[in-house]
Amino acid sequence: MKRWWLGLLLPLTLFALDGRSVYEKKCAGCHKLYIPAEKLMANFLEHNNTLLHLEAPTVNQLAYRLKQQIGDPKGDKEIQLMEVAAFVHDYALAPDRQKSLCMPEVMAHFETMPSLKGKISDEELEAVAAITHSFVPVRVDVSKERLPEGLSWSLTPTFFFLTADGKLVKTVPGAWVKEDFLQILNEAKGALR
Ligand code: HEC
Numbered sequence: 001m002k003r004w005w006l007g008l009l010l011p012l013t014l015f016a017l018d019g020r021s022v023y024e025k026k027c028a029g030c031h032k033l034y035i036p037a038e039k040l041m042a043n044f045l046e047h048n049n050t051l052l053h054l055e056a057p058t059v060n061q062l063a064y065r066l067k068q069q070i071g072d073p074k075g076d077k078e079i080q081l082m083e084v085a086a087f088v089h090d091y092a093l094a095p096d097r098q099k100s101l102c103m104p105e106v107m108a109h110f111e112t113m114p115s116l117k118g119k120i121s122d123e124e125l126e127a128v129a130a131i132t133h134s135f136v137p138v139r140v141d142v143s144k145e146r147l148p149e150g151l152s153w154s155l156t157p158t159f160f161f162l163t164a165d166g167k168l169v170k171t172v173p174g175a176w177v178k179e180d181f182l183q184i185l186n187e188a189k190g191a192l193r
Contacts, residue, residue, distance in 0.1 A: 017123050017124060017126075017127035018127065019127040019128045019129075019130045019131035019134075020131055022120075022124045022127050022128040023059070023128050023131055026116065026119070026120055026124065026128070027059075027128060030055055030056040030113075031056045031057065031058060031059050031062070032054065032056075032058045032059070033058065033059045033060070034058060034059065034060045034135075035052065035054075035058045035060065035061075037060075037061075037064070037137075039051070039052065040052075040058065040061055044103075044105055044106050044109065045105060048109075049109045054109065054110075055110065055111075056110055056113065057102055057106065057110070059131070059132055059135065060135050060137075061102070061106075062102075062132050063132045063133065063134075063135035063137070064135070064137045065101040065102060066084045066087065066088070066101065066132055066133070067080070067084070067133070067135075067137065068137075069101045070083050070084050070087050070101075071083035071084070080133075081129070081130065081133050084129055084132065084133050085125070085126050085129035085130070085133075088125060088128070088129040088132060089122065089125045089126070089129065091113070092113075092115075092116045092120060092125055093115055093116060093117045093125075094115060094117070095112055095113035095114070095115055096112070097112050142156065147160075149162070149166055149168070151168065151171075153171075153173065154173070155173040155174055157173075157174070157175055158171060158172065158173045158174075159171070159172040159173075159184070161188040161191070161192065163192060169188065169191045169192055170187070170188045170191055172184050172188075
């Protein structure tokens, strides 16, 4: 009985392609995987690509554009992944700057991608599209100003409890579920008395 199961499972695992290894073999030579958005912006918009000397967009850069501009970014994720996969498939086999989703300021630094026609299979393209789709862009909006009263923090969020005359009574780092946070508030209230 066990053998029968093995026979059934093996072909599936053999043929399931790993997007990451396709990326390493066929895209990584030109497309770096991840560089933080802040660095990318500085590189392209302020330093004319002299900081990073990139020859192609990074995968997180591609992921950001693809997720934002293909299909409905707020709609069904599976459907969008299929649409993204179709775009990646088409672009990799027939690259064309007219179809590009990148900012013109960024594209200006790149040659047009050479076609991968005959060098990559449909299955490999499908698998690699899924890794571009696995990036989740997060917008970070953190004030870099110093806090007043000499307060400092190392985690966001951090809660400070102060007396009316500005004396710090309690610092609580982290986000909490309702019950725990109510308890923290009660403790702070006690400490303030
Ligand atoms: C020989 C270098 C090279 C290889 C290998 C390569 N690319 Fe590219 N790729 C580029 C360059 C350069 C650009 C930017 C210019 C352009 O869009 O044609 C680009 C652009 C793209 C774009 C379009 C971005 C846009 O909207 O402008 C996609 C999608 C893409 N590559 C996917 C892939 C995938 C997937 C692989 C691997 C299977 C891959 N590329 C392999 C050089 C390469």
